Amino acid sequence: MSLLEEELFPSTPGKFKIDRGHTMSRHFHRCFASTSTMFLWALFLIALTASYLSFQSFIDSGSKYFSASWGGIQWEKQVRNSAQIQRSGGMSVLVTGAAGFVGTHVSLALKKRGDGVIGLDNFNNYYDPSLKRARKSLLNKRGIYIVEGDVNDARLLTKLFDVVAFTHVMHLAAQAGVRYAMKNPHSYVHSNIAGLVTLLEVCKSANPQPAIVWASSSSVYGLNEKVPFSESDRTDQPASLYAATKKAGEEITHTYNHIYGLSVTGLRFFTVYGPWGRPDMAYFSFTRNILQGKPIPIYRGKNGVDLARDFTFIDDIVKGCVGSLDTAGKSTGSGGKKRGPAQYRIFNLGNTSPVTVPTLVSILEKHLKMKAKRNIVDMPGNGDVPFTHANISLPRRELGYKPTTDLQTGLKKFVKWYLAYYGYNRGKVVN
Numbered sequence: 425m426s427l428l429e430e431e432l433f434p435s436t437p438g439k440f441k442i443d444r445g446h447t448m449s450r451h452f453h454r455c456f457a458s459t460s461t462m463f464l465w466a467l468f469l470i471a472l473t474a475s476y477l478s479f480q481s482f483i484d485s486g487s488k489y490f491s492a493s494w495g496g497i498q499w500e501k502q503v504r505n506s507a508q509i510q511r512s513g514g515m516s517v518l519v520t521g522a523a524g525f526v527g528t529h530v531s532l533a534l535k536k537r538g539d540g541v542i543g544l545d546n547f548n549n550y551y552d553p554s555l556k557r558a559r560k561s562l563l564n565k566r567g568i569y570i571v572e573g574d575v576n577d578a579r580l581l582t583k584l585f586d587v588v589a590f591t592h593v594m595h596l597a598a599q600a601g602v603r604y605a606m607k608n609p610h611s612y613v614h615s616n617i618a619g620l621v622t623l624l625e626v627c628k629s630a631n632p633q634p635a636i637v638w639a640s641s642s643s644v645y646g647l648n649e650k651v652p653f654s655e656s657d658r659t660d661q662p663a664s665l666y667a668a669t670k671k672a673g674e675e676i677t678h679t680y681n682h683i684y685g686l687s688v689t690g691l692r693f694f695t696v697y698g699p700w701g702r703p704d705m706a707y708f709s710f711t712r713n714i715l716q717g718k719p720i721p722i723y724r725g726k727n728g729v730d731l732a733r734d735f736t737f738i739d740d741i742v743k744g745c746v747g748s749l750d751t752a753g754k755s756t757g758s759g760g761k762k763r764g765p766a767q768y769r770i771f772n773l774g775n776t777s778p779v780t781v782p783t784l785v786s787i788l789e790k791h792l793k794m795k796a797k798r799n800i801v802d803m804p805g806n807g808d809v810p811f812t813h814a815n816i817s818l819p820r821r822e823l824g825y826k827p828t829t830d831l832q833t834g835l836k837k838f839v840k841w842y843l844a845y846y847g848y849n850r851g852k853v854v855n
């Protein structure tokens with residue numbers, strides 16, 4: 425403390441020098457005392473307001489992402505029961521995004537053959553949450569417990585790993601949809617990047633570490649023009665933020681594989697469709713519009729070229745996911761430390777026979793026995809790519825992956841489910 429400061433703000437009262445008259449000194453003392461009291465009160469009030477505000481924001485973010493609907497003896501019992509392995513050599517799998525389209529089907533397939541499954545889902549409202557609730561009931565009926573929570577909730581994830589020594593994580597929770605990324609970019613960062621890192625952090629510290637299989641996307645091929653798309657093709661030209669976050673996920677998982685010895689398999693899904701599908705996808709919304717007599721926007725590429733997708737039926741995707749879990753090598757780390765090199769794989773899961781969007785509509789018309797009102801529009805510049813086509817020789821060799829359902833057959837199954845689910849078979853029309 426400088427001399428001047430020491431004079432003005434003595435550290436002990438005895439140090440205060442009284443070299444002017446008494447009155448003057450008392451006045452100064454009173455004045456100083458009241459100023460410092462006010463100062464202390466102001467500080468106290470500021471601190472009180474700040475702690476109130478930060479508590480409020482903690483409550484807000486907590487309630488937004490981390491509703492504490494978990495924990496307790498009963499909850500742990502349900503988690504343990506659901507994760508119980510029922511066959512020799514089986515696995516216990518944490519399925520994130522379990523109330524999602526692919527998550528539901530994979531969870532059912534695993535449970536059916538005797539693996540232990542625990543689902544995790546945040547039931548967000550990107551699309552009609554009632555469909556997710558219906559999928560959840562389906563899973564509950566088969567003895568699969570779904571924990572309601574977000575992959576960004578590290579406390580919840582850690583708790584789940586405390587209760588169950590998961591052998592595998594099937595990570596399917598994500599913000600999906602190519603075009604929605606322009607409307608809500610942060611949602612992609614929140615789920616596909618921040619959520620992924622939170623999950624990997626917990627997995628890396630788990631003992632034993634699980635093997636991870638997760639959903640990447642065919643969209644990582646972006647503006648790649650070499651067909652069909654092979655895993656070794658360039659993926660550094662994403663056409664949407666969605667694709668960019670999935671590509672980032674591939675790099676991030678590689679880092680965790682390299683540093684911590686996590687076994688990682690990334691699956692590039694090609695436009696997956698089928699019963700219990702996603703209402704935001706074209707085949708689903710086209711079906712709804714055709715049934716309601718509403719026009720459907722059919723995008724057309726440059727020079728009037730039809731867009732095409734390597735549409736892949738859900739049952740084939742499930743086989744690819746299960747095959748990936750079955751062939752996944754063990755993670756090699758323990759206590760957050762790598763003990764040796766671990767497996768890192770990336771596979772295309774496609775159908776290898778692209779179909780144009782107008783042909784998709786014709787197939788739907790046939791199965792629905794109704795004509796579509798086609799509204800042909802130029803492809804908006806919102807992240808779409810003109811075509812996708814998977815080369816699947818690698819998963820065929822490594823996983824025994826062999827898709828068997830063509831678009832005709834797959835859409836027939838989808839339409840049958842759609843009509844039953846939305847009550848059309850009972851004459852009910854849903855708006």
Ligand SMILES: O=C(O)[C@H]1O[C@H](OP(=O)(O)OP(=O)(O)OC[C@H]2O[C@@H](n3ccc(=O)[nH]c3=O)[C@H](O)[C@@H]2O)[C@H](O)[C@@H](O)[C@@H]1O
Nearest residue numbers: 600601602641642643693694695705706721722723731808
């Ligand atoms: O395979 C993938 O990587 C991606 O597949 C789908 O994305 P996308 O292929 O764009 O599937 P849809 O949204 O169903 O679109 C299919 C085709 O229909 C076209 N479309 C879409 C919507 C529309 O109103 N009109 C229209 O012609 C699209 O341009 C596209 O060519 C999924 O939505 C992504 O989550 C997934 O990662």
